[in-house]
Amino acid sequence: MISLAGYTFRQRLRAFAGRAQPLRVLLTLGSLVALCEFTGHPEALIPLFLGAIASALAETDDSWRGRFRAQVVTLVCFAAAAFAIEALIGEPLLFITALALAAFCLTMLGAVEARYKAIGFATLILAVYAMLGIDNRPASDAADWVEAVLLLAGAAWYGVFSVLWCAAFPAQPVQERLIRLFSVLGDYVRFKASLFEPLRGIDIERKRLSLAQLNAEVVAELNAAKESIFRRIGARAPTGRIARYRGLYLIAQDVHERASSSHDDYNALADAFFHSDLLYRCQRVLGLQGQACQRLARSITRREPFVADAGTVQALAELRSAIEQERERATTPERLALLASIEALARNLLQLDGQLAGASQPAAQAGRTDMGLFDRSPRSWREVMERVRRQLTPRSALFRHALRLAIALAAGYGVMQLVHPAQGYWILLTTLFVCQQTYSETVARMGQRIAGTALGVVVGWALLQLFPQPLLQSLLAVVAGVLFFATRTTRYLLATAAITLLVLMCFNQVGDGDGLIAPRLVDTAIGSAIAGLAVLLVLPHWQARRIDELAATAMRNHAGYLRQIVQQYRSGARDDLAYRLARRNAHNADAALSTAVADMFREPGYVRPRAGVALRFLIRSHTLLSYLSALGAHRVALPDAERAAVLREAAEGAAAALDVLSAGLERGEPDAAGAGLEESCVRAALATAIDPSDGADQAARLVRTELTLIWLQIDALRDHAREWLQPEGKVPAEASRAAETPQDECTPLSS
Template sequence: MSSISFSHSLRRLWALERFGPSLRFFIALTGSMTWCWYSGQMELLTPLFLGVIASALAESDDSWQGRLFSLCVTLICFFFTAMAVELLHPYPWLFISALCAATFCLIMLGALGERYATVAYATLILAIYTMIGLEQSRDALAPIWQQPMYLVIGAAIYGVLSVAWYGLFSQQPLQHSLARLFREQCHYLKAKSALFEPIRNADIESQRLALANQNSRVVAALNDTKAIILHRVGGRSNSKINRYLKLYFLAQDIHERASSSHYPYQKLSEAFFHSDVLFRCLRLLRQQGDGCKALAKAIELRQPFDYGGGHSAALEDLQAAIAYLKQQNNPEWRDLLRSLRALANNLSTLDHLLRDAANPDALALTQDNTIFDRDPKTFKEAFERISQHFSIHSLLFRHALRLSIAVAVCYGVMQLMHVSQGYWILLTTLFVCRPNYGATRNRLVERIAGTILGLAASWVLFELFPELWVQSLIAVAAGVVYFATRTSHYKISTAFITLMVLFCFNQVGDGYNLFLPRLTDTLIGSAIAGLAVFFILPDWQGRRLNVVLAQTLRNNGRYLKQIMQEYTQGKTDDMAYRVARRDAHNADAALSSTLTNMLKEPGHFRRQTDIGFRFLLLSHTLLSYISALGAHREKLAHAPTYLVLNQEAQLLADSLEQIAQKLIKREPIDVQSDAEQQQSYRLRDLPEEEDDTLRLLQTQLLLISQQLGSIRTLAAHVLSNSEAKQVADLQ
């Protein structure tokens, strides 16, 4: 029994997402520490540890072949960067000019994709690590290549472990990503179920806002999973990961159906307040959310997925409740009952999708199972991608320029103040300065708090454990905790990296002498980062809110057009359709993220937050109505009135595009449109069809058209408030 329990514990430990990288990091640090102890060269511990950290920061998901190529490129970049620092360090003006130019160029490489941005950022960090090593080194006669070589050796130690790990356990990152995706789907379904609870005076707006924010997390998980699949298959399916590719496509279908809305929930609640039909919808959605959670656990633990029983009974109860309502022959419920039947059909299909997840190998891939890869494939494409960002309007360009100036200021402060261990100022600014004010403010607070916490813990541990061999073990343990928490708990990770650095330096010197410099440099570097993001080409979210809103409307319109092509030609789920669907959800997530960042900005710059959140509710509702059309796709080209409905859908998409263009160009937007009002009348007065799918198409288009008036009103307010703010700024 104990062996079974131990095996289960190991399986759960293996399933932890940070376990693999943390284990590799632990082995690399332990190996470096052991070699330094046995060779009696503890002065080499710092460059080896810093090299390991830089290599771990440069790591991005890939196949083992791609990871090997990336490692070779990374080591070459690291070596030449470290050598350049060594050579230019005695010449301050030349050194800072080269450092600023390198900072700008490396940040701009982020335009090529996340993998390039990761390596470029780690290379920049390694340059600062080289400076720290130079300042700490006591051997003035050491050859110029010695520190770069040991930095690269440390990086190679972790890199080799990473390549070997990706070769042996190549599917583990994909399993973790899929599990995270289905957990987010679970949270979305649970949040969606709250809308079906018929409560008087329910705060529907806050519920929908929470749903929109959760949708952005689902979209982020979908994008992460797609990137991992692309790194392994290069855009086409592979026999080894077909199972996970099918689960990814299944998750896309679940997301489309889960995000669908078939009628305003408040009207459904008012009409069926005394019926149990909405409670049955709520119960079924929560059960399906639990199914997604169980699927995530099964993927992580590599165990069979059992959807479980009880779902069929819940679905039958829902259909029976709808049938009972239909027997009441209430003419006021006619349209509502059609929407309820469509909702029940959608939940039934969602139930089947989750059952299919129990045996994904039996699923057939669609005819077009390619995945759109946005990364450049040639040097020409890479150059064009980067050149597109050479504009003051590019957020990446502004961040690169801002960070370059901040680096120059840091170096100037170091030279003027002659502070001890002054390169920590540069390192702090590099870590704290983010592309926008909100993220920088969070990093700044957490960096300072984490540093103080780390210094306090270091002082206590220095007193308790004066033995150097014990301190070396503490340094390794602190490094592992830092690495495991660096993306999720930045304050904690800062505390532990502070502890690790002090204990490493204490192996060859007096760690107590570094307490004050570490705190002082952190405060100075954080202050420079905060001032830079506030004064140097600040990216206030409100100033580009009109563009973000426009992208949301534009992508919703394109998604609607792609859906109508599916109704015309039949359901295909081809790349064009999937790209349009993903772009619409990405735009919705980008709006949610923009508004969240606006809340963290100074009061003067977040005056449009209320309007922005009201727009988010409208745009997410609009996307939900469009998604419902996508969930019920079938060929209707020869059905009666379809031609008329298709024309109305194209007009709706054109209206969304027109509002988007006016938002981007900051042109006046009419609050009312007679053409759109007439269109709503036409959709409402179309002859009723016996076919439920046609009637659903008509109902959803009517719901979409009814959103346009409110969208126009809010869009006009955004532009008028933006103009008023610009006038106030000029005054």
């Protein structure tokens, strides 16, 4: 009984620790309230709170050593900003010049990596907080540096909790990342199962579009989990829970590749097996495996061994039995060829189930020869400067955002001087929070910021009337601060209301909180309007104008992934770093294209006249990636040298065609030549290399099927690229004629 109680307590403690940042904010703000009450200096609460909040905004996932180094850099940046504001606040021209320059430079830090992006943004936030403190200071304290010192003290105090927390719970962030990863992966797998509905007239293209969007979420979680793991191991071999978590991450990568695979055209399968239960059985197996991913997420949450479900094993056995019965009834070569695709799918599902079952052992991935992770962080100051230099171009979205933010803050300062110089710095703070890198994000934040501020001031006014006691108001400010950090990434409207409530409670300690209500609403509206106008007028970076660039990157990375796959059909499957990196690059590029297309549909209609073409291109690109994933999932050395040579020629030709398509998209010029003689010969050889109904060489037959499907997607992608790039959507006459070359004009392919 004692043991059970102790186990329950440990579970609750781990769940408590998993709430991470809001709890650190609670400890920090709560201790600051206690300190100010004990010392009798309630006026110090505002700068201490604001410094702690800015420090929390600068926090990123890291080891305790990395967090300590980042905290030192953060405090140096904060000190420079706070003392610069104190020195320049009385010189408007110098002040606004320095503010605009600082906004540009600090935003460009995002080119280095996410850690410095957060530090740069938080430094700008602290600079505005310093302005707010000076604005509310008595005129007699014009040269009071205590305000800046208190801001830094609050930031440092949060940093103490942050570093100690990272040291006390080093694996907790990795655990949380893996929980989210397997939860999202389970959603993806379960949705993928819906593609196996053997119904006629199903809109598969719409389902593939939804699948591409879900895939972008999975890719984002994979990247976040990898970075979280890498920050804790670096170049060292991991031990303990981190070693197990790295194994689980590699399992997630393999499950993702197998789950994202497509073995044939789904409409063709639905037509062929309309009166069979084969596809329903495939759907059931994949649905159970999606549930297994989510059960694995729960087992990671509880730190319990993962137990595979025997129901999936039985469902796989029933699927194999159904395939055998269908083979006895199949008579036509076309039906046998499609049945071969179902057999390949069944083998893939069996391997996927084996990957999930391996998660029950901490050393599940010990048999891998290469478990390395690719380090994307800069290795030297020269690389840091090179990353920033590459972004110093008007073509860069980051450069445009940095320049736009600098101009928006300068405009906000000018409007503040015209409207009401006193308490007008809320305009700058609102502009800073609302102005985002994309139009869609900025517009979404405008509405949520205004509505959240209105909600916050209404609730704040009511609470000020109900609880006039200063201590209770301080405690309400602590609760509001915790709520802000608990909701700022998921429910921005509620987070805005919470931070507004915190501000009202804090400023009421040293003045009239009611007097802030009207200026806060007006300044929020003005700041939001400035942010909206800036993103609309200052170097607008419409997604529709960069689709060709993102599409080119996707095609280039698809080609790199295909080449890595082809190499492994020579020597056999090996999950080395080069292969996993090519696979991850392909999925990253596909996710970036998916995100951009989704954002494009939230932009004004006049900037996206051919949005439908981009949507169709995305669907074809993701379908192509699913066929590449199927090739990658079934990697094996091909024994027949002559057949293998033909298949490799076809794969290399497809990779070369993707490179040509990528180059054309980068230049903004459609490929008007169509298929050349060499390509036509390669495709003709592929069509006759293997009899689809021949079951003698399953691997070669699968490669031939997948390559045929890949070439069909390349044809469709070429058509969409021409339509996208050609003015007014007119396709040149020569582009519509594929070079159909008779077989007798093709020279035999050498082995």
